[in-house]
Amino acid sequence: MGKPKIACYWAASCGGCDVSVLDIGSKLADIVEQVEIVFWPIALDFKYKDVEAMPDQSIDICLFNGGIRNEENEHMAKLLRRKSKILIAYGACAYLGGILGLANLATLKELFSRVYRETPSTVNPENTVPQPTVKVKEGELKLSPLLEYLKPLNEVVEVDYYIPGCPPIGEKAWEALIALIKGEKPPKGTVLTADERTVCDSCPRVKEEKKIKELKRIYQVIPDPEKCFLEQGIICMGPATRGGCDAQCIKAGLPCKGCFGPAPNVEDQGARMLSALASIVEVNSEEEAKRFAESVADPAGTFYLFSLPSSMLKRRVK
Amino acid sequence: MSEKEEPRIGVFICHCGTNIAGVVDVKQVVDFTSKQPNVVFATDYTYMCSDPGQALIKDSIKEHKLNRVVVAACSPRMHEPTFRKTCQEAGLNPYLFEMANIREQCCWVHMGEPEKATEKAKALVKAALAKASLLEPLTPMEFNVERSALIIGGGIAGIQAALDLANAGFHVYLVEKEPSIGGHMAQLDKTFPTLDCSACILTPKMVDVGRHPNITLLTYCEAQEVEGFIGNFKVKILRKARYVDEKACTGCGVCAQKCPVKVPSEFDLGLGMRKAIYIPFPQSVPITHTIDKENCLYFTRGVCKVCEKFCPAKAIRFDQQDETIELKVGIIINATGYDLFNAKKLPQYGYGKYKNVITGLEFERLVNASGPTGGKIVRPSDGKTPKSVAFIQCIGSRDEHHGVPYCSRICCMASLKHAHQVKEKIPGAEVCVFYIDLRCFGKGYEEFLVRVQDEGIRLVRGKVSEIYENPETGNLRLRLEDTLLGEVMETEFELVVLAVALVPRAEAPALQTLLKVSRGADGFFLEAHPKLRPVETHIPGIFICGCAQGPKDIPDTVAQASAAAAQAAIPLSQGKVTAEPLTAYVLEDYCSGCGVCEAICPYKAIELKEVEEGKRRAEVNEALCQGCGLCGAACPSKAIVLRGFTEPQLMSQIEALSSV
Known part of the structure; x- marks a missing residue:
């Protein structure tokens, strides 16, 4: 048996996912020794017809990044599904729809x-x-x-695994791949490289009382670097976002944006965050509540930055 | 029931007389239901809650080996407990019961559309079936009860409840924020309609409280912290320093005689004076004097100490400090009473501006023999006896825009009583009551109205629109429309008494937070059910009585106080309580310790525990949890499950509803 065959493809994406694959630096050379890359438009010169010519199920693992925005994306998703034994939705866009999915509101x-x-x-x-x-x-x-709206990969083809992140964490992703190659196969549908708990669990900030009176945006204040963002009135998606990233944004001084998607039990990350946020707001009247709600700048881009197409909202219908 | 056992659901559809059957085609619903999956038996009956109705359920459980029961009838708030008990009596876990509300949520709102209502009833039953299949048996928890009570408020309500519980053999801690118990009733002169002297009937009860072996009287004290749950409340009481040794003080009053500082008396509503060391009124219980630190010369200027010098009992303690008392009690009764509406909010009546416009409670002090005038009704402006007195009703009451929307219930009778007292004390005086409606609904009240009418008191139906003063005489001119004569009139009186509304205590919001109980739209504390649970609150173990719950007169207050005591005596005498198992629990594997649940829990039932350095997990105290479900809705990672309302159960209901 030859080296395991790997394909990488990008659909509606920014290219960051492909870069994350390269992110592991020199280790990549070692990995490439162990596998055979049969298709990777951003790095190697293969044509679609080369893929079409491959026998079905001949690719061992296909990392598919980007959402499904046009017919070409959809065609390639179906083609690669047919050609691959394991299809992985790689990165937030393929997994949840991603930032580009916000266009579903138009x-x-x-x-x-x-x-x-x-x-x-x-x-x-x-x-x-x-x-x-x-x-x-x-x-x-x-x-x-x-297409009329952007879809996550699993809306057009069956997906075996997901790797979250915008972009995914390259090193962890490769580890997961190696494990798959070795035959350590978790149940279908598993979100690889992710924790069961949310970002809060790995967040080093001190959490005291979750009660907030008003929201602040990160440019308006100098946040206390030790204290929970949310308790300072800065929206942090950490509580509603699946962990696995080791809270790297938070450790770098930025609130979580939610790129790892919903917690394992949760279908709609944005709705969950909204109800959590609404639960900790201290307002005493309808009027104050309205004012608070209006103070959320860009609600969709805050609560659904990565997950709108896979949420219950999905898209605007009319 | 083992997990593999297939659901065998019995469905019982209630006619509720014609309440349901008059709108919904019950037979059609039964037909529909019997064809649903897992349903092994479906039937209907006129009154499912009746004995034969319940017997039908019990027999069917046995006959058809039902392991789930659905009753489609009224609101679960009414009869869920009834049917749970029915199931239990038939050997079925009571939490394998589900109710579909096809009365309030269907028939009563769709009376004109029987066909659509029938379809909706089917959908509601189908949803209940979906949930029923997923129900799990639950077991209530049992707790021991500390056999003592905390009563907050030492007015007639608190006094009555305290005496009842103490006489029943339970220890009572009665907390009163003022230096003496007695409350508003102690300020009243006579009580309607019998014209008993208020003090004469109140003081024996006060004295009983003061010396009852089962009552610990905590005056000049305030409840500060309340933790725990029914049977096991931990309470912190702030005992404010009164700078007098309660045990040593004999109440002889020498200190007050000698004290050089005079201050307007709160008890006399500023109409009379008291000293800086004082008892609020002669019959105070306890008789212990209190130094008013704000006005005492020693505390304000560091000089004087006259009281200390003359006190024969050596009871003065200038170094006394506030202290905190910790108590463990099984139940709490909220008997905090009311405040009066501030008549200054209605400037057209000139209260606070014209000296001869006073409130009904001020009138009580004027007419009281131990009051500032020795019981003489005189005008505050010149001390003269008024020859004409007007009583104006509904000041603040029944006034949605500038006051409160409700009727204060006591004012008509109080003003009629005052009118009678004027006639009695000032023969020949002209007395007039201006009213919107006269509400004399209690026992002996109508008779009292007839009596005062016979005494020559004039009753004018019309709301006074404006009062202005003749600055030379201090007399007051009233403008109004007599709505019976249909005439606009202007008339002059020498004294005007305003019947001001009863309003919730200013401290009610703080007490609400402390006890975690609810208040109604009117601001008064809310009972668990307006008819059937009038003295309980939504928090087990916390009861209400008296005007804290809403305006009421003394007979109603006393009756309600005894009712609260009787209700409270149930857990106290049982010595144990069971708690609903419909509580929340945390799926620890999914909890990341964000703390949202802790912040939102209204019962402080959730605590975040550090399991290792920097890692927190939420934990629900199931004794405190009331199953409201806020935490489950708020949890951003759905790590909290509410028993009896799990996500699969609720989603299955929604799916069933939307599939009909």
Whole structure:
């Protein structure tokens, strides 16, 4: 038997996940000795037709990062599913939908208009927008049509395992891969490299009484480096976010954004965080409660930064 | 029941007379139900809560070997305990019972739409079935009860409850924030409708309290901390320093005679004076004097000590300190009474501006023989006897916009009593009561009304809109519309008495936090059920009585106080209580110690324990837990489960509801 065959693919993603794979530095060279990389668009020159030519189930493990945003993403997800023995949703986007999934709060039309016309940094006096097809002298170019909304990988194909994080922690991810290669297979659907408890468990900050009167944003205050962010009125997704990251953002002085996704028992990370937050707010009237609620800047981007497409909200319907 | 045993559900659909059967097609619901999975028996009956109805359930459990029971009837708040007991009597764990509310939540709200109501009843039954299949047997916990009581408030309510419990053989700690017990009743002159002297009927009870071997009287004290649960409350009481040795003081009063400082008397509502060392009123219990530190010359200027010099009992202790007393009690009765509405909030009546506008309680002090005027009704402005007195009703009461929406219940009778007293003490005086409605509903009240009418008291239906003073005479001109005559009138009186509303104590919010009990929209403490549990609160072991629960007169207060004592005596005499097993517990493997649950628990039942350096885990004290479910809803990692309301149980209900 030859070396285990590994594929890496990126769908709707920023590229950070691929970088995380490279993140382990020189160890990568050792690993590459043990495995055979058969497909990795960001690093190696394979074509889609090479994948199509592979026998089904010939890839041992496929790390699939990015959400499913267009038909090309969906096609590749299905293709790689067919070709792979183990398909792993790698990183927050493939696992939960990710940041790009926040676009599910807009219709396609609004999204298009926002990106190509309205953002403050856009200068587009001629109203140039991408066309589905364009003729050039070499022939016709086609752009893959966008799907109506972004989906996490498991909405289009069956997924064997998940590796969370934006991006995942490269070293831990490789460890998990090696274990899989060795045949140590956890139950299907397991979120690898993640804890059962939430980020709070590994957070070194002192927690006293969870009661807050008002919210502050991190740029408005100099947070006490020893004290729980939430108790200082700074929204930290730690309580509602699965641990495994060793609270690295918090240790670096930033509140948790929630990239490891919901706790194992939880379906909707944002809803859980919202109800936890609402539970610790000290307000005495409807009026104060309203004012508090309005003080949450960008609620979707706060509570659902990584998980909107896999949440109960999923997307805007109308 | 073993885990593998298949659910065998019996469903019992109640007609509730025509309450349910008059709207919902019960037969259709039975047909529908009997076809549902796991249902082995479904039937209906006119009154499921009746003896034959319960017998039907019990027989069916045995006959059909039911291991789950669903009753579709009224609100579980009414009859869930009934049917749980029924199940238990038939040998089934009472927590394998589920109730579908097809009366309040269906028939009563959809009376005009019987077909839709029938469909909804089916959905509600289906949801109950879904949950029933997932129910697990639970066992109530049992705790010992400390056989002593804490009563907060030493007015007539607290006094009555204390005496009843003490006479029943339980030790009572009666806490009163003032230097003497007696409360508002001690300030009253006569009581309606019998015109008993208030002090004459109250003081014997006060004296009984003072010397009862089973009562520890804690005056000038305040409850500061309350922890624990029914049977096992730990209470910290602040005993404020009165700078007099309670044991040594004989109450001879020499100190007060000699004290050079005069201060407006709180007991006389500022109409009379007291000394800086004082007892609030002659019949005070205890008779121990108290130094008012704010006004005492020794405390303010470091000189005097006259009281110490003259005290024959050597009871003065300038070095006395506040102290904290710790008690363990089994039950607590909240008998904290009421405050009066501040009539200054209604400036049109000129209270606080015109000297001759006074409140009903001030009138009580004026007319009382031991009051500041020796019982003479005189005008505060000039000390003259008024020849005409007006009583104005509903000052603050029944006034949604500027006062309180409710009726204060005592004012009509109190003013009629005052009117009678004016007639008695000032022959020939013109007395007029201005009312919106006269509410004389108690025993002997209507008769009293007739009596005072016969005495020549004028009753005018109309709310006074404005009072202004003639600055030369101090007389008051009242403007109003007589709504029976339909005439706007203006009339002059020499003294005006305002019947101000009874309102919740200013300290009520603090006490609410302390006891973790609820208050109603009116601000008064809330009973567990307005009709059937009138003296219990939602917290087991904490009871209410008297005006703390809402305005009421003395007969009602005394009756309620005895009721509270009787209710409280149940756990005290049982010596043990059982607690609902519908409590929360923590899935330790998922708890990360964030502390959200601890912060939100209204019963302080959750504590975070450090299991190793920097690692905390929540722990529920199941004796304190009341099963409200807030922690479970708040937990960001769903590490808390509420027994009887687990996520699978609730989700299955929702799914069933949405699938019909």
